[in-house]
Amino acid sequence: MLHGLAAATTALVLTATLAALLRALMLRFGRAGDATPHLGGVAVALATLGVACAGPVLGVAELGPGVAPLLAASGGIALVGLVGDVRPLGVRVRLVAQAAAAIAVVTLAGLTPGAGALAVLWIVFVTNAFQFLDHCDGVMGAVAAVTALGLAVCAIAGGHPGNGLLLSVLAAALTGFLLHNWHPARIHLGHCGALFTGFLLASSAVTVHAGEPGGRTTAELFALTVLVLTDTLLVLLSRRRAGRPALRGGGDHIAHRLRALGLTTQGSAVVLGLASLACTLIALQIHDGRLAPVAAVPLALVVPVAVVLFLRVPVYGPASRRRPPRARTPSGPAPHTASVDLAGGRG
Template identity: 60%
Template sequence: MISGLTAAVAALFCTASLAGFLRFALRRHRTARSLAHVPRHGGIAVAVGTLAAVGAGPALGLVGFGEGVGPVISAGGAVALLGLAGDLRPLGARVRIGVQTAAATVVVAVASGLSPGPGALAVLWIVLVTNAFSLLDASDGAMGTVAAVTALGLAVCAISDNLPGLALLLSVLAASLTGFLLHNWHPARIALGHCGSLFTGFVLACAAVLVHTEADPARATASLFAFTAVVLADAVLVLVSRRRAGRAATEGAADHIAHRLRRSGLTVQGTAVVLGLAAFAGTLTALLVHDGRVAPPAVLPLALGAGVAVVALLRIPVYGDEATGPRTESAREAAAEGAPA
């Protein structure tokens, strides 16, 4: 426990310091054309801070990785590099999905012990959730808040399942995200970018699979949905909205949950808090289902609430001249209007 607390504190300070350094370094290379844009390479700080803090334990002989953690760390590092490459130069969808699928396959094959059928479903789910978390990174503090809450909930599950190494990784990730939020809270001075959002989503998705490998299918499905209800609702909202508007699914626009909440009158900070509270409700439900305190149907109210929220948010106009209502965007959100998804 002491080693885990030390690693978490180290990750928080390492990430916060590195994010500050990146802000300073990137500011010097910003051109006049990009002065209004928030740097999107902050994910480097989250990935490095997390991996360095977790890897320091085994390197110093203080604590071991534990079962299943090594593959998650290695594959997560590969996904972080993929995201960094995408931040530096846009990558094709086939390359992104191919690398993510390969990384997820390694984790499932080596660490989960699932049979081929459930394993294939787990791989698809990991890729889906990884990209759903990446999509949520569209408003100051939103994705970091939701991910930190989810990581802490999964850490509790890992502890109850006697997976200390995985609990350590998740706790360190939550601490890294907290350190990053010091720079990403509104007004954001730096953003996660693909490197940080894909790395975070991938680690959380893999951890969620590993803590549910021993659960029966109904309980595992219900718990997995509850853990990721917010990011899945955002992904569904975006895909349905763009299809109804005749837009390509990969065409970037300010049409996420965060943007619609902003148009309804919430502040940037209020939007992050609302999404964090929604993630907490889903995480608490997932914990109760995972521990057997409630039956899997207990997630039905959560699913109904997510569905009602999506339908209600679809009624808020967000495209072109039809978009009206209160709106006070940060520079990063304004830039996201035309950014590729």
């Protein structure tokens, strides 16, 4: 317990410090006109991996079987994302890298071929769903931190203390990053941090739930990720209806629509964070057996209703069908409204 608290505290402080240092370096040596750097994910990845590996190296904690390969695969995805932040990477390259890393994780988890194939597809989808979510100040960090904490509790309760420690460290690192990413954001996650976080969460979920009853696991994982799945579905349907490229960034996510309804940027992040917390609590109740897997059915019914309602909120300007508007608050710098989508575009 004490080691877990020390590790989490270290990850929080280290991420906040590294993010501030990276911001200063990018403002000094980065591209002209890039007022808000987008390599904050490097701080999250380095702090998470470094603190998680420090326990075994220092002899104060063991990560347990299966955690080291998970760290290696997540680190590889972070490197792919970092390359994408520095220079554009094609969709195919990133998807192949994610699939290869997911196959490695699933193989070591000992899943059957059928379940393993579904798990690989799910990991890749959730990885990119969390990347889609990195579009507005504070949203990605808040939702991912809550999800990581929920998965950490599931891991510890299921007898996976190493995974629980890793997820707790990730949650703390994201919290440290939020100190710089809360509106008005001074640094963004970028591809590196968004892909790393999404992949680590999805892969950890598969690892922790390997061998558990299929119905309960499906319901639990759906509840944990229902918010990011809803946001992704909303964006893809909205862009298809508007005749816009599906994989280009834009101001058409749930957070942008909440702001169009009158919420502030901070308020949108808080609402989505609380929604993620509510879904996470349901997932924990299912994991503990206090709720039957059928409890996830109402969430499944909420998804299409939410998508239909949010589709009615206008977010595309009449002047252009190709480039969504960059909303600004009445005062202060513009919030982060550009999605970091599969194609690497920033709308």
